[in-house]
Amino acid sequence: MARTQGSHSDITGPRIRKAALHLFARYGYAAVSMRQIAAEVGVQAGALYNYTPDxxxxxxxxxxxxxxxxxxxxxxxxxxxxxxxxxxxxxxxxxxxxxxxxxxxxxxxxxxxxxxxxxxxxxxxxxxxxxxxxxxxxxxxxxxxxxxxxxxxxxxxxxxxxxxxxxxxxxxxxxxxxxxxxxxxxxxxxxxxxx
Amino acid sequence: MARTQGSHSDITGPRIRKAALHLFARYGYAAVSMRQIAAEVGVQAGALYNYTPDxxxxxxxxxxxxxxxxxxxxxxxxxxxxxxxxxxxxxxxxxxxxxxxxxxxxxxxxxxxxxxxxxxxxxxxxxxxxxxxxxxxxxxxxxxxxxxxxxxxxxxxxxxxxxxxxxxxxxxxxxxxxxxxxxxxxxxxxxxxxx
DNA sequence: GTCTATAAGCTGATAGAC
DNA sequence: GTCTATCAGCTTATAGAC
Known part of the structure:
Protein backbone atom coordinates (compact mmCIF):
# COMPACT_ATOMS: atom_id res chain seq x y z
CA MET A 1 0.00 0.00 0.00
CA ALA A 2 3.01 2.36 0.14
CA ARG A 3 2.43 5.42 -2.01
CA THR A 4 4.53 8.17 -3.50
CA GLN A 5 3.85 11.85 -2.98
CA GLY A 6 0.79 13.41 -4.50
CA SER A 7 -2.44 15.27 -3.86
CA HIS A 8 -5.52 13.24 -2.97
CA SER A 9 -7.68 15.37 -0.74
CA ASP A 10 -10.91 14.01 -2.17
CA ILE A 11 -10.28 10.38 -1.45
CA THR A 12 -7.79 10.26 1.40
CA GLY A 13 -10.28 11.58 3.96
CA PRO A 14 -12.87 8.84 3.39
CA ARG A 15 -10.13 6.26 3.22
CA ILE A 16 -8.81 7.33 6.61
CA ARG A 17 -12.25 7.07 8.18
CA LYS A 18 -12.80 3.67 6.63
CA ALA A 19 -9.46 2.40 7.89
CA ALA A 20 -10.19 3.78 11.36
CA LEU A 21 -13.61 2.13 11.28
CA HIS A 22 -12.14 -1.30 10.52
CA LEU A 23 -9.30 -1.02 13.01
CA PHE A 24 -11.33 0.46 15.87
CA ALA A 25 -13.99 -2.21 15.41
CA ARG A 26 -11.44 -4.99 15.41
CA TYR A 27 -8.93 -3.94 18.07
CA GLY A 28 -10.63 -1.13 19.95
CA TYR A 29 -9.94 2.61 19.88
CA ALA A 30 -7.34 2.59 22.64
CA ALA A 31 -5.39 -0.28 21.10
CA VAL A 32 -5.10 1.27 17.65
CA SER A 33 -2.37 3.81 16.86
CA MET A 34 -2.41 6.61 14.32
CA ARG A 35 0.52 4.86 12.65
CA GLN A 36 -1.58 1.73 12.16
CA ILE A 37 -4.36 3.75 10.56
CA ALA A 38 -1.86 5.55 8.31
CA ALA A 39 -0.28 2.25 7.27
CA GLU A 40 -3.70 0.85 6.36
CA VAL A 41 -4.38 3.89 4.17
CA GLY A 42 -0.89 3.89 2.72
CA VAL A 43 0.34 7.26 3.98
CA GLN A 44 2.63 8.40 6.75
CA ALA A 45 1.20 9.19 10.18
CA GLY A 46 1.73 12.92 9.85
CA ALA A 47 -0.52 13.09 6.80
CA LEU A 48 -3.55 12.04 8.86
CA TYR A 49 -3.51 15.39 10.59
CA ASN A 50 -4.53 17.12 7.36
CA TYR A 51 -7.89 15.41 7.79
CA THR A 52 -8.49 15.18 11.51
CA PRO A 53 -7.27 17.46 14.28
CA ASP A 54 -6.62 14.43 16.48
CA MET B 1 -1.19 5.63 48.81
CA ALA B 2 2.64 5.57 48.69
CA ARG B 3 3.99 2.80 50.88
CA THR B 4 7.35 1.93 52.38
CA GLN B 5 9.06 -1.38 51.85
CA GLY B 6 7.65 -4.51 53.41
CA SER B 7 6.26 -7.98 52.84
CA HIS B 8 2.57 -8.27 52.08
CA SER B 9 2.11 -11.31 49.88
CA ASP B 10 -1.25 -12.22 51.40
CA ILE B 11 -2.97 -8.95 50.69
CA THR B 12 -1.14 -7.39 47.77
CA GLY B 13 -2.38 -9.98 45.28
CA PRO B 14 -6.07 -9.36 45.92
CA ARG B 15 -5.46 -5.63 46.04
CA ILE B 16 -3.85 -5.74 42.61
CA ARG B 17 -6.77 -7.64 41.14
CA LYS B 18 -9.23 -5.25 42.72
CA ALA B 19 -7.38 -2.23 41.36
CA ALA B 20 -7.20 -3.82 37.91
CA LEU B 21 -10.92 -4.57 38.11
CA HIS B 22 -11.80 -0.94 38.83
CA LEU B 23 -9.44 0.52 36.25
CA PHE B 24 -10.23 -1.94 33.45
CA ALA B 25 -13.96 -1.41 34.01
CA ARG B 26 -13.60 2.36 33.94
CA TYR B 27 -11.04 3.00 31.21
CA GLY B 28 -10.74 -0.30 29.36
CA TYR B 29 -7.93 -2.86 29.41
CA ALA B 30 -5.98 -1.31 26.54
CA ALA B 31 -6.10 2.17 28.04
CA VAL B 32 -4.82 1.15 31.49
CA SER B 33 -1.10 0.80 32.18
CA MET B 34 0.62 -1.43 34.69
CA ARG B 35 1.96 1.76 36.30
CA GLN B 36 -1.60 3.02 36.85
CA ILE B 37 -2.56 -0.25 38.52
CA ALA B 38 0.55 -0.15 40.70
CA ALA B 39 -0.16 3.45 41.72
CA GLU B 40 -3.73 2.51 42.72
CA VAL B 41 -2.38 -0.30 44.92
CA GLY B 42 0.44 1.85 46.30
CA VAL B 43 3.42 -0.12 44.98
CA GLN B 44 5.90 0.34 42.16
CA ALA B 45 5.17 -1.20 38.77
CA GLY B 46 7.86 -3.86 39.06
CA ALA B 47 6.23 -5.31 42.18
CA LEU B 48 3.13 -6.34 40.20
CA TYR B 49 5.15 -9.01 38.45
CA ASN B 50 5.46 -10.96 41.70
CA TYR B 51 1.73 -11.65 41.37
CA THR B 52 1.05 -11.88 37.67
CA PRO B 53 3.32 -12.99 34.85
CA ASP B 54 1.94 -10.22 32.64
C1' DG C 1 -0.95 17.21 0.58
C1' DT C 2 2.57 14.29 1.83
C1' DC C 3 6.96 13.63 3.29
C1' DT C 4 10.83 13.09 6.98
C1' DA C 5 12.39 14.13 11.38
C1' DT C 6 11.59 15.06 15.92
C1' DA C 7 9.70 16.31 20.57
C1' DA C 8 8.28 14.67 24.94
C1' DG C 9 6.54 11.11 27.13
C1' DC C 10 4.52 6.72 27.87
C1' DT C 11 4.56 1.38 27.38
C1' DG C 12 5.36 -3.76 29.25
C1' DA C 13 8.66 -6.13 31.28
C1' DT C 14 13.29 -7.30 33.51
C1' DA C 15 17.71 -7.08 36.63
C1' DG C 16 19.76 -6.59 40.69
C1' DA C 17 20.03 -4.10 45.35
C1' DC C 18 18.08 -4.47 49.82
C1' DG D 1 8.50 -8.81 48.33
C1' DT D 2 9.44 -4.34 47.05
C1' DC D 3 12.50 -1.11 45.53
C1' DT D 4 15.11 1.67 41.79
C1' DA D 5 16.89 1.82 37.36
C1' DT D 6 16.71 0.52 32.87
C1' DC D 7 15.74 -1.44 28.08
C1' DA D 8 13.82 -1.11 23.65
C1' DG D 9 10.12 0.39 21.60
C1' DC D 10 6.00 2.53 21.23
C1' DT D 11 2.66 6.81 21.58
C1' DT D 12 0.26 11.48 19.80
C1' DA D 13 1.20 15.37 17.64
C1' DT D 14 4.01 19.07 15.37
C1' DA D 15 7.61 21.58 12.19
C1' DG D 16 9.43 22.42 8.10
C1' DA D 17 11.12 20.60 3.40
C1' DC D 18 9.26 19.66 -1.03
Missing amino acids: KQSLLYRLMRDHMEELLAAQKALPSQDCALDALRQFVGFHIRFHMQRPEEVFIAYMELRNLTPENFAEIEALRRDYEDALQGILVAGQAEGVFALQDAKIATLAVIAMLNGVMTWYRAGGRLSLDQVERIYWDMVRKAVAA | KQSLLYRLMRDHMEELLAAQKALPSQDCALDALRQFVGFHIRFHMQRPEEVFIAYMELRNLTPENFAEIEALRRDYEDALQGILVAGQAEGVFALQDAKIATLAVIAMLNGVMTWYRAGGRLSLDQVERIYWDMVRKAVAA
Whole structure:
Protein backbone atom coordinates (compact mmCIF):
# COMPACT_ATOMS: atom_id res chain seq x y z
CA MET A 1 0.00 0.00 0.00
CA ALA A 2 3.01 2.36 0.14
CA ARG A 3 2.43 5.42 -2.01
CA THR A 4 4.53 8.17 -3.50
CA GLN A 5 3.85 11.85 -2.98
CA GLY A 6 0.79 13.41 -4.50
CA SER A 7 -2.44 15.27 -3.86
CA HIS A 8 -5.52 13.24 -2.97
CA SER A 9 -7.68 15.37 -0.74
CA ASP A 10 -10.91 14.01 -2.17
CA ILE A 11 -10.28 10.38 -1.45
CA THR A 12 -7.79 10.26 1.40
CA GLY A 13 -10.28 11.58 3.96
CA PRO A 14 -12.87 8.84 3.39
CA ARG A 15 -10.13 6.26 3.22
CA ILE A 16 -8.81 7.33 6.61
CA ARG A 17 -12.25 7.07 8.18
CA LYS A 18 -12.80 3.67 6.63
CA ALA A 19 -9.46 2.40 7.89
CA ALA A 20 -10.19 3.78 11.36
CA LEU A 21 -13.61 2.13 11.28
CA HIS A 22 -12.14 -1.30 10.52
CA LEU A 23 -9.30 -1.02 13.01
CA PHE A 24 -11.33 0.46 15.87
CA ALA A 25 -13.99 -2.21 15.41
CA ARG A 26 -11.44 -4.99 15.41
CA TYR A 27 -8.93 -3.94 18.07
CA GLY A 28 -10.63 -1.13 19.95
CA TYR A 29 -9.94 2.61 19.88
CA ALA A 30 -7.34 2.59 22.64
CA ALA A 31 -5.39 -0.28 21.10
CA VAL A 32 -5.10 1.27 17.65
CA SER A 33 -2.37 3.81 16.86
CA MET A 34 -2.41 6.61 14.32
CA ARG A 35 0.52 4.86 12.65
CA GLN A 36 -1.58 1.73 12.16
CA ILE A 37 -4.36 3.75 10.56
CA ALA A 38 -1.86 5.55 8.31
CA ALA A 39 -0.28 2.25 7.27
CA GLU A 40 -3.70 0.85 6.36
CA VAL A 41 -4.38 3.89 4.17
CA GLY A 42 -0.89 3.89 2.72
CA VAL A 43 0.34 7.26 3.98
CA GLN A 44 2.63 8.40 6.75
CA ALA A 45 1.20 9.19 10.18
CA GLY A 46 1.73 12.92 9.85
CA ALA A 47 -0.52 13.09 6.80
CA LEU A 48 -3.55 12.04 8.86
CA TYR A 49 -3.51 15.39 10.59
CA ASN A 50 -4.53 17.12 7.36
CA TYR A 51 -7.89 15.41 7.79
CA THR A 52 -8.49 15.18 11.51
CA PRO A 53 -7.27 17.46 14.28
CA ASP A 54 -6.62 14.43 16.48
CA LYS A 55 -7.46 10.79 17.12
CA GLN A 56 -10.44 11.61 19.32
CA SER A 57 -12.16 13.55 16.52
CA LEU A 58 -11.77 10.55 14.25
CA LEU A 59 -13.70 8.39 16.72
CA TYR A 60 -16.30 11.06 17.37
CA ARG A 61 -16.97 11.63 13.69
CA LEU A 62 -17.47 7.90 13.05
CA MET A 63 -19.97 7.65 15.89
CA ARG A 64 -21.81 10.87 15.08
CA ASP A 65 -22.16 10.04 11.38
CA HIS A 66 -23.51 6.62 12.30
CA MET A 67 -26.06 7.92 14.78
CA GLU A 68 -27.23 10.66 12.44
CA GLU A 69 -27.71 8.18 9.60
CA LEU A 70 -29.64 5.90 11.94
CA LEU A 71 -31.91 8.69 13.09
CA ALA A 72 -32.49 10.02 9.57
CA ALA A 73 -33.39 6.55 8.29
CA GLN A 74 -35.72 5.95 11.22
CA LYS A 75 -37.49 9.27 10.75
CA ALA A 76 -37.93 8.48 7.03
CA LEU A 77 -39.96 5.34 7.75
CA PRO A 78 -43.55 5.55 6.45
CA SER A 79 -46.05 6.27 9.21
CA GLN A 80 -48.32 3.40 10.19
CA ASP A 81 -51.97 3.22 11.07
CA CYS A 82 -51.57 1.36 14.35
CA ALA A 83 -48.92 0.80 17.00
CA LEU A 84 -48.63 -2.89 16.22
CA ASP A 85 -47.68 -2.16 12.61
CA ALA A 86 -45.33 0.60 13.72
CA LEU A 87 -43.59 -1.77 16.11
CA ARG A 88 -43.29 -4.47 13.49
CA GLN A 89 -41.79 -1.90 11.12
CA PHE A 90 -39.39 -0.66 13.79
CA VAL A 91 -38.15 -4.15 14.63
CA GLY A 92 -37.54 -4.96 10.98
CA PHE A 93 -35.84 -1.63 10.38
CA HIS A 94 -33.62 -1.89 13.43
CA ILE A 95 -32.41 -5.40 12.63
CA ARG A 96 -31.72 -4.68 8.97
CA PHE A 97 -30.09 -1.30 9.51
CA HIS A 98 -27.76 -2.65 12.17
CA MET A 99 -26.91 -5.81 10.28
CA GLN A 100 -25.73 -3.71 7.34
CA ARG A 101 -23.28 -1.76 9.53
CA PRO A 102 -21.86 -4.19 12.06
CA GLU A 103 -18.64 -2.23 12.55
CA GLU A 104 -20.32 1.12 13.10
CA VAL A 105 -22.76 -0.45 15.54
CA PHE A 106 -20.02 -2.22 17.45
CA ILE A 107 -17.99 0.97 17.79
CA ALA A 108 -21.05 3.04 18.67
CA TYR A 109 -21.58 1.17 21.86
CA MET A 110 -18.17 -0.24 22.74
CA GLU A 111 -16.27 3.02 22.48
CA LEU A 112 -18.61 5.37 24.32
CA ARG A 113 -16.21 5.56 27.25
CA ASN A 114 -13.38 6.70 25.00
CA LEU A 115 -15.24 9.85 24.02
CA THR A 116 -14.47 13.12 25.77
CA PRO A 117 -17.32 14.21 28.07
CA GLU A 118 -18.49 16.79 25.52
CA ASN A 119 -18.53 14.31 22.63
CA PHE A 120 -20.14 11.67 24.82
CA ALA A 121 -23.00 14.02 25.68
CA GLU A 122 -23.71 14.65 22.00
CA ILE A 123 -23.74 10.98 21.06
CA GLU A 124 -25.91 10.16 24.05
CA ALA A 125 -28.45 12.78 22.99
CA LEU A 126 -28.72 11.17 19.56
CA ARG A 127 -29.11 7.74 21.10
CA ARG A 128 -31.88 9.03 23.34
CA ASP A 129 -33.69 10.48 20.32
CA TYR A 130 -33.70 7.05 18.78
CA GLU A 131 -34.94 5.36 21.94
CA ASP A 132 -37.70 7.96 22.21
CA ALA A 133 -39.00 6.95 18.79
CA LEU A 134 -39.49 3.38 20.00
CA GLN A 135 -40.90 4.52 23.32
CA GLY A 136 -43.47 6.62 21.44
CA ILE A 137 -44.66 3.52 19.62
CA LEU A 138 -44.94 1.54 22.84
CA VAL A 139 -46.84 4.29 24.64
CA ALA A 140 -49.22 4.68 21.70
CA GLY A 141 -49.83 0.94 21.77
CA GLN A 142 -50.68 1.11 25.45
CA ALA A 143 -53.23 3.85 24.70
CA GLU A 144 -54.71 1.67 21.97
CA GLY A 145 -54.89 -1.21 24.43
CA VAL A 146 -52.83 -3.58 22.29
CA PHE A 147 -49.70 -3.37 24.50
CA ALA A 148 -49.47 -3.86 28.26
CA LEU A 149 -46.28 -2.63 29.89
CA GLN A 150 -45.35 -2.21 33.52
CA ASP A 151 -42.81 0.46 32.55
CA ALA A 152 -42.56 1.95 29.05
CA LYS A 153 -38.99 3.23 29.45
CA ILE A 154 -37.64 -0.11 30.61
CA ALA A 155 -39.60 -1.92 27.93
CA THR A 156 -37.97 0.36 25.35
CA LEU A 157 -34.48 -0.42 26.62
CA ALA A 158 -35.30 -4.12 26.93
CA VAL A 159 -36.51 -4.36 23.34
CA ILE A 160 -33.46 -2.54 22.00
CA ALA A 161 -31.13 -4.66 24.12
CA MET A 162 -32.78 -7.83 22.84
CA LEU A 163 -32.54 -6.72 19.22
CA ASN A 164 -28.93 -5.61 19.60
CA GLY A 165 -28.16 -9.13 20.76
CA VAL A 166 -28.44 -10.15 17.12
CA MET A 167 -25.13 -8.43 16.43
CA THR A 168 -23.26 -10.74 18.79
CA TRP A 169 -24.08 -13.93 17.00
CA TYR A 170 -25.49 -13.34 13.50
CA ARG A 171 -23.18 -14.08 10.60
CA ALA A 172 -24.30 -13.76 7.00
CA GLY A 173 -24.52 -17.15 5.34
CA GLY A 174 -25.14 -18.91 8.64
CA ARG A 175 -27.95 -21.20 9.71
CA LEU A 176 -30.63 -18.54 9.40
CA SER A 177 -31.57 -16.02 6.74
CA LEU A 178 -32.13 -12.38 7.63
CA ASP A 179 -35.86 -12.86 6.99
CA GLN A 180 -35.99 -15.75 9.45
CA VAL A 181 -34.07 -13.77 12.06
CA GLU A 182 -36.48 -10.88 11.63
CA ARG A 183 -39.50 -13.18 12.07
CA ILE A 184 -38.07 -14.87 15.15
CA TYR A 185 -37.32 -11.59 16.91
CA TRP A 186 -40.60 -10.04 15.88
CA ASP A 187 -42.43 -12.98 17.40
CA MET A 188 -40.65 -12.51 20.73
CA VAL A 189 -40.96 -8.73 20.82
CA ARG A 190 -44.63 -8.84 19.89
CA LYS A 191 -45.43 -11.27 22.68
CA ALA A 192 -43.21 -9.51 25.25
CA VAL A 193 -45.17 -6.26 24.99
CA ALA A 194 -48.59 -7.74 24.21
CA ALA A 195 -51.65 -6.98 26.31
CA MET B 1 -1.19 5.63 48.81
CA ALA B 2 2.64 5.57 48.69
CA ARG B 3 3.99 2.80 50.88
CA THR B 4 7.35 1.93 52.38
CA GLN B 5 9.06 -1.38 51.85
CA GLY B 6 7.65 -4.51 53.41
CA SER B 7 6.26 -7.98 52.84
CA HIS B 8 2.57 -8.27 52.08
CA SER B 9 2.11 -11.31 49.88
CA ASP B 10 -1.25 -12.22 51.40
CA ILE B 11 -2.97 -8.95 50.69
CA THR B 12 -1.14 -7.39 47.77
CA GLY B 13 -2.38 -9.98 45.28
CA PRO B 14 -6.07 -9.36 45.92
CA ARG B 15 -5.46 -5.63 46.04
CA ILE B 16 -3.85 -5.74 42.61
CA ARG B 17 -6.77 -7.64 41.14
CA LYS B 18 -9.23 -5.25 42.72
CA ALA B 19 -7.38 -2.23 41.36
CA ALA B 20 -7.20 -3.82 37.91
CA LEU B 21 -10.92 -4.57 38.11
CA HIS B 22 -11.80 -0.94 38.83
CA LEU B 23 -9.44 0.52 36.25
CA PHE B 24 -10.23 -1.94 33.45
CA ALA B 25 -13.96 -1.41 34.01
CA ARG B 26 -13.60 2.36 33.94
CA TYR B 27 -11.04 3.00 31.21
CA GLY B 28 -10.74 -0.30 29.36
CA TYR B 29 -7.93 -2.86 29.41
CA ALA B 30 -5.98 -1.31 26.54
CA ALA B 31 -6.10 2.17 28.04
CA VAL B 32 -4.82 1.15 31.49
CA SER B 33 -1.10 0.80 32.18
CA MET B 34 0.62 -1.43 34.69
CA ARG B 35 1.96 1.76 36.30
CA GLN B 36 -1.60 3.02 36.85
CA ILE B 37 -2.56 -0.25 38.52
CA ALA B 38 0.55 -0.15 40.70
CA ALA B 39 -0.16 3.45 41.72
CA GLU B 40 -3.73 2.51 42.72
CA VAL B 41 -2.38 -0.30 44.92
CA GLY B 42 0.44 1.85 46.30
CA VAL B 43 3.42 -0.12 44.98
CA GLN B 44 5.90 0.34 42.16
CA ALA B 45 5.17 -1.20 38.77
CA GLY B 46 7.86 -3.86 39.06
CA ALA B 47 6.23 -5.31 42.18
CA LEU B 48 3.13 -6.34 40.20
CA TYR B 49 5.15 -9.01 38.45
CA ASN B 50 5.46 -10.96 41.70
CA TYR B 51 1.73 -11.65 41.37
CA THR B 52 1.05 -11.88 37.67
CA PRO B 53 3.32 -12.99 34.85
CA ASP B 54 1.94 -10.22 32.64
CA LYS B 55 -0.94 -7.84 32.04
CA GLN B 56 -2.88 -10.33 29.93
CA SER B 57 -3.00 -12.86 32.77
CA LEU B 58 -4.44 -10.20 35.03
CA LEU B 59 -7.35 -9.69 32.64
CA TYR B 60 -7.83 -13.41 32.06
CA ARG B 61 -7.93 -14.20 35.75
CA LEU B 62 -10.56 -11.53 36.42
CA MET B 63 -12.76 -12.89 33.67
CA ARG B 64 -12.27 -16.54 34.51
CA ASP B 65 -12.95 -16.05 38.22
CA HIS B 66 -16.11 -14.16 37.38
CA MET B 67 -17.42 -16.76 34.96
CA GLU B 68 -16.64 -19.62 37.32
CA GLU B 69 -18.43 -17.91 40.19
CA LEU B 70 -21.40 -17.27 37.93
CA LEU B 71 -21.56 -20.91 36.83
CA ALA B 72 -21.11 -22.27 40.35
CA ALA B 73 -23.89 -20.04 41.68
CA GLN B 74 -26.19 -20.99 38.83
CA LYS B 75 -25.58 -24.71 39.34
CA ALA B 76 -26.30 -24.31 43.06
CA LEU B 77 -29.84 -23.06 42.43
CA PRO B 78 -32.52 -25.37 43.86
CA SER B 79 -34.16 -27.48 41.16
CA GLN B 80 -37.73 -26.58 40.27
CA ASP B 81 -40.79 -28.67 39.52
CA CYS B 82 -41.68 -26.98 36.24
CA ALA B 83 -39.98 -24.96 33.51
CA LEU B 84 -41.96 -21.83 34.31
CA ASP B 85 -40.67 -21.80 37.89
CA ALA B 86 -37.16 -22.60 36.67
CA LEU B 87 -37.26 -19.68 34.24
CA ARG B 88 -38.58 -17.32 36.91
CA GLN B 89 -35.77 -18.43 39.19
CA PHE B 90 -33.20 -18.00 36.43
CA VAL B 91 -34.34 -14.47 35.59
CA GLY B 92 -34.22 -13.40 39.22
CA PHE B 93 -30.86 -15.03 39.75
CA HIS B 94 -29.33 -13.51 36.62
CA ILE B 95 -30.47 -9.98 37.42
CA ARG B 96 -29.38 -10.10 41.05
CA PHE B 97 -26.05 -11.80 40.43
CA HIS B 98 -25.10 -9.36 37.71
CA MET B 99 -26.27 -6.29 39.59
CA GLN B 100 -23.98 -7.22 42.47
CA ARG B 101 -20.92 -7.30 40.19
CA PRO B 102 -21.33 -4.54 37.64
CA GLU B 103 -17.60 -4.15 37.02
CA GLU B 104 -16.92 -7.85 36.50
CA VAL B 105 -19.88 -8.12 34.15
CA PHE B 106 -18.82 -5.08 32.18
CA ILE B 107 -15.29 -6.40 31.73
CA ALA B 108 -16.49 -9.91 30.94
CA TYR B 109 -18.14 -8.78 27.80
CA MET B 110 -16.32 -5.61 26.81
CA GLU B 111 -12.81 -7.05 26.98
CA LEU B 112 -13.30 -10.36 25.21
CA ARG B 113 -11.36 -9.11 22.20
CA ASN B 114 -8.35 -8.27 24.35
CA LEU B 115 -7.90 -11.89 25.39
CA THR B 116 -5.36 -14.04 23.59
CA PRO B 117 -7.03 -16.66 21.37
CA GLU B 118 -6.35 -19.39 23.95
CA ASN B 119 -7.79 -17.42 26.85
CA PHE B 120 -10.73 -16.30 24.72
CA ALA B 121 -11.61 -19.91 23.94
CA GLU B 122 -11.69 -20.79 27.64
CA ILE B 123 -13.91 -17.88 28.60
CA GLU B 124 -16.21 -18.58 25.67
CA ALA B 125 -16.62 -22.18 26.80
CA LEU B 126 -17.72 -21.02 30.25
CA ARG B 127 -20.14 -18.55 28.74
CA ARG B 128 -21.62 -21.27 26.57
CA ASP B 129 -22.11 -23.47 29.65
CA TYR B 130 -24.15 -20.72 31.22
CA GLU B 131 -26.23 -20.17 28.11
CA ASP B 132 -26.88 -23.91 27.90
CA ALA B 133 -28.43 -23.86 31.37
CA LEU B 134 -31.01 -21.34 30.20
CA GLN B 135 -31.53 -23.14 26.92
CA GLY B 136 -32.25 -26.33 28.84
CA ILE B 137 -35.03 -24.57 30.74
CA LEU B 138 -36.54 -23.20 27.54
CA VAL B 139 -36.44 -26.55 25.77
CA ALA B 140 -38.01 -28.28 28.80
CA GLY B 141 -40.75 -25.68 28.78
CA GLN B 142 -41.43 -26.35 25.12
CA ALA B 143 -41.79 -30.06 25.91
CA GLU B 144 -44.21 -29.20 28.71
CA GLY B 145 -46.17 -27.06 26.28
CA VAL B 146 -45.88 -23.89 28.38
CA PHE B 147 -43.34 -22.19 26.08
CA ALA B 148 -43.56 -21.71 22.31
CA LEU B 149 -40.33 -20.75 20.57
CA GLN B 150 -39.44 -20.57 16.92
CA ASP B 151 -35.78 -21.16 17.78
CA ALA B 152 -34.58 -22.16 21.25
CA LYS B 153 -30.98 -21.02 20.74
CA ILE B 154 -31.94 -17.54 19.58
CA ALA B 155 -34.54 -17.28 22.33
CA THR B 156 -31.78 -18.07 24.82
CA LEU B 157 -29.51 -15.36 23.46
CA ALA B 158 -32.41 -12.91 23.22
CA VAL B 159 -33.42 -13.40 26.85
CA ILE B 160 -29.84 -13.00 28.08
CA ALA B 161 -29.35 -9.92 25.90
CA MET B 162 -32.53 -8.39 27.26
CA LEU B 163 -31.57 -9.09 30.86
CA ASN B 164 -28.03 -7.79 30.36
CA GLY B 165 -29.57 -4.53 29.21
CA VAL B 166 -30.30 -3.85 32.88
CA MET B 167 -26.62 -3.22 33.43
CA THR B 168 -26.58 -0.27 31.05
CA TRP B 169 -29.13 1.80 32.91
CA TYR B 170 -29.79 0.51 36.45
CA ARG B 171 -28.30 2.54 39.28
CA ALA B 172 -28.90 1.65 42.90
CA GLY B 173 -31.09 4.24 44.59
CA GLY B 174 -32.75 5.21 41.32
CA ARG B 175 -36.39 5.33 40.37
CA LEU B 176 -36.92 1.58 40.73
CA SER B 177 -36.05 -0.96 43.40
CA LEU B 178 -34.32 -4.21 42.50
CA ASP B 179 -37.56 -6.08 43.25
CA GLN B 180 -39.47 -3.88 40.82
CA VAL B 181 -36.83 -4.33 38.14
CA GLU B 182 -37.00 -8.07 38.62
CA ARG B 183 -40.80 -8.10 38.30
CA ILE B 184 -40.77 -5.90 35.17
CA TYR B 185 -38.25 -8.06 33.37
CA TRP B 186 -39.88 -11.28 34.48
CA ASP B 187 -43.16 -10.07 33.06
CA MET B 188 -41.57 -9.38 29.65
CA VAL B 189 -39.53 -12.59 29.54
CA ARG B 190 -42.48 -14.72 30.58
CA LYS B 191 -44.67 -13.30 27.84
CA ALA B 192 -41.92 -13.38 25.19
CA VAL B 193 -41.49 -17.15 25.48
CA ALA B 194 -45.09 -18.03 26.38
CA ALA B 195 -47.11 -20.52 24.34
C1' DG C 1 -0.95 17.21 0.58
C1' DT C 2 2.57 14.29 1.83
C1' DC C 3 6.96 13.63 3.29
C1' DT C 4 10.83 13.09 6.98
C1' DA C 5 12.39 14.13 11.38
C1' DT C 6 11.59 15.06 15.92
C1' DA C 7 9.70 16.31 20.57
C1' DA C 8 8.28 14.67 24.94
C1' DG C 9 6.54 11.11 27.13
C1' DC C 10 4.52 6.72 27.87
C1' DT C 11 4.56 1.38 27.38
C1' DG C 12 5.36 -3.76 29.25
C1' DA C 13 8.66 -6.13 31.28
C1' DT C 14 13.29 -7.30 33.51
C1' DA C 15 17.71 -7.08 36.63
C1' DG C 16 19.76 -6.59 40.69
C1' DA C 17 20.03 -4.10 45.35
C1' DC C 18 18.08 -4.47 49.82
C1' DG D 1 8.50 -8.81 48.33
C1' DT D 2 9.44 -4.34 47.05
C1' DC D 3 12.50 -1.11 45.53
C1' DT D 4 15.11 1.67 41.79
C1' DA D 5 16.89 1.82 37.36
C1' DT D 6 16.71 0.52 32.87
C1' DC D 7 15.74 -1.44 28.08
C1' DA D 8 13.82 -1.11 23.65
C1' DG D 9 10.12 0.39 21.60
C1' DC D 10 6.00 2.53 21.23
C1' DT D 11 2.66 6.81 21.58
C1' DT D 12 0.26 11.48 19.80
C1' DA D 13 1.20 15.37 17.64
C1' DT D 14 4.01 19.07 15.37
C1' DA D 15 7.61 21.58 12.19
C1' DG D 16 9.43 22.42 8.10
C1' DA D 17 11.12 20.60 3.40
C1' DC D 18 9.26 19.66 -1.03
